[in-house]
Amino acid sequence: MRWSSFLKVAVAVAALAAPVAGAVAAEFDDGQINVTRDTLKGKRVGFVPISMGFDLPQVWYEGLRRDAERYGYEIVTRDANWNVQAGAQAINQLIGEQVDVLIVHPLEMQAYAKLIDKANAAGIPVIQINLKSLNTGDAYVGANWHSIFVQTGEEILKRCGKDAGGNGKVALVQGVLTTPGSQIGRQALADFFAEHPDLSIVADQAADWDATKAKAVASTILKQNPDLCGFIGFWEVQDMGIAAAIKEAGLQGKVALVTSGGGEQKSACDNVANGNFTVNVSYDARGQARDLGTVVTTLLQNKPQTPGSHPIGVYSHNKVITADNVNAGVCWSLDDVKKYGP
Amino acid sequence: MSSGTTRGLSDSLTQERIVLALSVALFAAFGLFAPGFLTASNTLSLIQNVAILGLLGIGMSVTIIGRGIDLSIVAIMAISVAWSLSLFESGMGVAPAILLGFAFALLIGVINGVLIAYVEIPAIFTTLAMGTVVYGFGQYFLVPIDVTYVNESIGWIHQIGAGRTLGIPNSVISLAVIAALGFFALRSTIFGRYLYAMGDNPASARVAGVPTRPLIVAKYVLSALVAFVAGVVMAMSVDSMNTRIVNSTIVYDVILVAVIGGISLSGGKGGILNVLVGTLLIGILLNGMTILNMPYTAQNIVKGLILLFAIVADSIFNPRDEQTSQQGDI
Numbered sequence: 001m002r003w004s005s006f007l008k009v010a011v012a013v014a015a016l017a018a019p020v021a022g023a024v025a026a027e028f029d030d031g032q033i034n035v036t037r038d039t040l041k042g043k044r045v046g047f048v049p050i051s052m053g054f055d056l057p058q059v060w061y062e063g064l065r066r067d068a069e070r071y072g073y074e075i076v077t078r079d080a081n082w083n084v085q086a087g088a089q090a091i092n093q094l095i096g097e098q099v100d101v102l103i104v105h106p107l108e109m110q111a112y113a114k115l116i117d118k119a120n121a122a123g124i125p126v127i128q129i130n131l132k133s134l135n136t137g138d139a140y141v142g143a144n145w146h147s148i149f150v151q152t153g154e155e156i157l158k159r160c161g162k163d164a165g166g167n168g169k170v171a172l173v174q175g176v177l178t179t180p181g182s183q184i185g186r187q188a189l190a191d192f193f194a195e196h197p198d199l200s201i202v203a204d205q206a207a208d209w210d211a212t213k214a215k216a217v218a219s220t221i222l223k224q225n226p227d228l229c230g231f232i233g234f235w236e237v238q239d240m241g242i243a244a245a246i247k248e249a250g251l252q253g254k255v256a257l258v259t260s261g262g263g264e265q266k267s268a269c270d271n272v273a274n275g276n277f278t279v280n281v282s283y284d285a286r287g288q289a290r291d292l293g294t295v296v297t298t299l300l301q302n303k304p305q306t307p308g309s310h311p312i313g314v315y316s317h318n319k320v321i322t323a324d325n326v327n328a329g330v331c332w333s334l335d336d337v338k339k340y341g342p
Numbered sequence: 343m344s345s346g347t348t349r350g351l352s353d354s355l356t357q358e359r360i361v362l363a364l365s366v367a368l369f370a371a372f373g374l375f376a377p378g379f380l381t382a383s384n385t386l387s388l389i390q391n392v393a394i395l396g397l398l399g400i401g402m403s404v405t406i407i408g409r410g411i412d413l414s415i416v417a418i419m420a421i422s423v424a425w426s427l428s429l430f431e432s433g434m435g436v437a438p439a440i441l442l443g444f445a446f447a448l449l450i451g452v453i454n455g456v457l458i459a460y461v462e463i464p465a466i467f468t469t470l471a472m473g474t475v476v477y478g479f480g481q482y483f484l485v486p487i488d489v490t491y492v493n494e495s496i497g498w499i500h501q502i503g504a505g506r507t508l509g510i511p512n513s514v515i516s517l518a519v520i521a522a523l524g525f526f527a528l529r530s531t532i533f534g535r536y537l538y539a540m541g542d543n544p545a546s547a548r549v550a551g552v553p554t555r556p557l558i559v560a561k562y563v564l565s566a567l568v569a570f571v572a573g574v575v576m577a578m579s580v581d582s583m584n585t586r587i588v589n590s591t592i593v594y595d596v597i598l599v600a601v602i603g604g605i606s607l608s609g610g611k612g613g614i615l616n617v618l619v620g621t622l623l624i625g626i627l628l629n630g631m632t633i634l635n636m637p638y639t640a641q642n643i644v645k646g647l648i649l650l651f652a653i654v655a656d657s658i659f660n661p662r663d664e665q666t667s668q669q670g671d672i
Contacts, residue, residue, distance in 0.1 A: 211584060240491075240582045243581070
C-alpha cells in the first residue's frame with residue numbers, strides 16, 4: 001500500500017471513529033442523567049438483613065446490586081445471621097461509619113426501634129424492608145402483613161367454610177411469636193375468624209420457623225383432629241414440615257394448607273405444583289427488590305432535610321398462587337433475577 | 343451400669359428408672375386428660391417426633407460415656423447433609439452426593455478426634471470451635487442457601503426418613519436400627535468395654551493398656567457419622583434441610599436427653615437405654631402438651647420444670663461422692 005492511500009484510509013477511519021469516541025466520553029444529556037450519576041456516585045448504602053442465607057435478602061440484594069453497578073454506589077452488607085444482638089451491633093457500626101442510607105430487616109418489632117431513631121438523629125435516612133418496627137424511619141418497603149393474612153383467611157374460608165361444605169376446623173402454626181409478620185398476622189386472623197363464625201381454630205401452636213418442629217406439631221394436631229379441614233402456616237420454609245405431616249398421614253388433597261412467602265420458584269410454585277401447598281399467598285419479593293432499589297435511589301438523590309420526619313410506605317402486591325396459575329409465570333427464580341435484574 | 347455400691351436405695355432408684363417412672367406417670371396423666379393421646383398411632387407419632395433427637399442423643403452419649411462431649415454434632419449434621427443435597431440438586435448422582443457428604447462428616451470427626459486425642463485440647467473447646475468452623479465453612483463454600491429442598495426424585499434414600507413400613511414410621515425404624523447398633527457396640531465389643539474404662543478413669547485405662555488416643559478419635563468419628571445419618575433422616579422427613587438449625591438450641595436438647603436419661607457427664611456411666619428413656623420423656627411431654635393445645639410459652643415453662651425436677655430427683659437419690667465430684671473435666 002502506498003503512503004498516500006494509507007493516509008487516506010487512516011483519515012477516513014479516524015473521521016468515522018470520532019463521533020463514537022465522543023459518545024463514550026459524554027453521554028447524551030437528557031437534563032437529568034448526569035446529575036443522577038454525579039449524586040449517586042461514591043455513596044454508601046448499609047444493608048443489615050436477618051440473614052443472607054435465604055431467598056428474600058438475596059433477591060433484594062440483587063435488585064440493589066444492579067443499581068449500584070449502574071450508578072456507582074456501594075452496598076455495605078452486614079449479615080445479622082438471625083441474631084438480634086449481631087444486627088444491632090451492625091447497625092450501630094454503620095451509623096458510626098455515616099453511611100448515606102441504611103436498610104434494615106428487623107427480626108423483632110421492638111429490637112431496632114431505638115436504633116432507627118438514633119440513625120435518623122445522626123442524619124441517616126432509614127429504610128425497613130419487609131418487616132417493620134413500630135416506628136418507620138424514612139420508608140417501609142414490603143408486605144402488608146395484615147392483608148396477607150386476611151387473604152390467607154379468605155383462601156381457607158373458600159375451602160373450609162360452610163359454603164364450601166367444610167366443617168370449618170382450622171389449625172394455626174405460627175413462627176417465632178415476636179417477628180412482626182407473625183404478630184400482625186395472628187391479629188389479622190383473630191379478626192377474620194371473629195367475622196366468620198363458621199370457621200374455628202382447633203389448635204394454635206408455634207414452630208420457630210423450623211420445618212422439623214412444624215412437622216412434629218402438625219402430625220400431633222392431625223392425630224388429635226382426624227377431621228381437620230385445613231392448616232394456616234406462617235412461612236413457606238417452616239410449612240414444608242406441615243406439608244410433610246399431611247402427606248405422611250395420607251391426607252394430601254384432603255387437608256388444605258395455606259401458606260405465604262416471597263414467591264420464589266422452588267419454595268412457592270414448585271411446592272404448589274406438587275401438592276405440598278394448596279395455596280401460597282406471595283408478597284412477591286422480586287417486586288420488592290425493584291421497589292427497594294427505587295426508594296434507595298430516591299433517598300440518595302433527594303435526602304430528607306430531617307430524616308425520619310416524612311416516612312413513606314411502599315406495600316407489595318399480594319399474588320395468590322394456586323394449582324390454576326402456578327405455571328403462568330407468577331413465581332420468580334433467583335438465577336433469572338441475577339441474569340436479567342428484578 | 344451399676345456403680346457397685348451396696349446401698350440398696352440408690353441401686354434400685356437409678357436415674358434411668360426415675361425418668362422411666364416419670365415418663366409412665368406422664369403417659370398415664372396425658373392418657374387420662376388429653377383425648378386422643380392413648381392411641382397406637384399417636385404413640386408412634388410421639389416417638390417419630392423425637393426420632394432425630396434420639397439419634398443425635400445416641401451419637402452424643404458415645405462421646406460423653408468416653409468422657410468427652412461433641413458440641414459440633416448439629417453443625418456436622420446440617421452442613422454435611424445440606425452439601426449432599428445441594429450436590430444432588432446441581433446434577434450429581436444420588437450415591438456420589440451422599441458419599442461425599444458422608445466423607446465430609448467422617449473427616450470432621452477425624453479432625454475433632456485428632457485435636458482432642460493428640461493435640462490434647464479439651465473436647466468442649468475443640469468441638470465448640472469446630473461447630474462454628476463447619477457452619478461457617480459450609481455456608482461460605484459448600485451450601486449456597488439456608489434451605490435446600492429435596493423431593494421423592496432422590497430415590498430410595500427418601501424412604502429412610504419418610505413413609506412407613508408395616509405401619510411403623512421409617513424414621514422410628516432408623517432410630518431403632520441405630521440404637522440396636524449402638525447397644526451392641528457398647529455392650530458386646532472391645533470398643534465398648536474400652537470406652538467405659540476410659541470414661542471411668544482415663545489414666546488407669548491407659549496404664550492398663552487401653553489405646554486411649556485412637557479410641558478418642560474413633561468415638562468422635564462415630565458421633566459424626568451418627569450425625570450424618572440423623573441429618574439424612576431429618577431432611578427426608580421434611581423434604582428439606584435448613585442449615586439454620588445450627589443456630590438453634592437443639593444441641594442443648596441433645597445433651598439433655600442424654601443426661602436426663604442418666605448418662606453421667608463425668609463419663610463411664612449409662613448406655614443406649616438411658617438415651618431412649620430420656621428421649622421418650624421429652625417426646626411424651628411435647629406431644630401431650632400439643633394435644634392439650636397449651637400455648638407455646640407455657641410449654642417451655644413446663645418443659646423446664648420437669649427437667650429440673652428430674653435432675654433434683656437424681657441428685658437426691660444418687661448423691662455426688664468424693665470420687666464423682668472430682669470428675670467433670672470434659
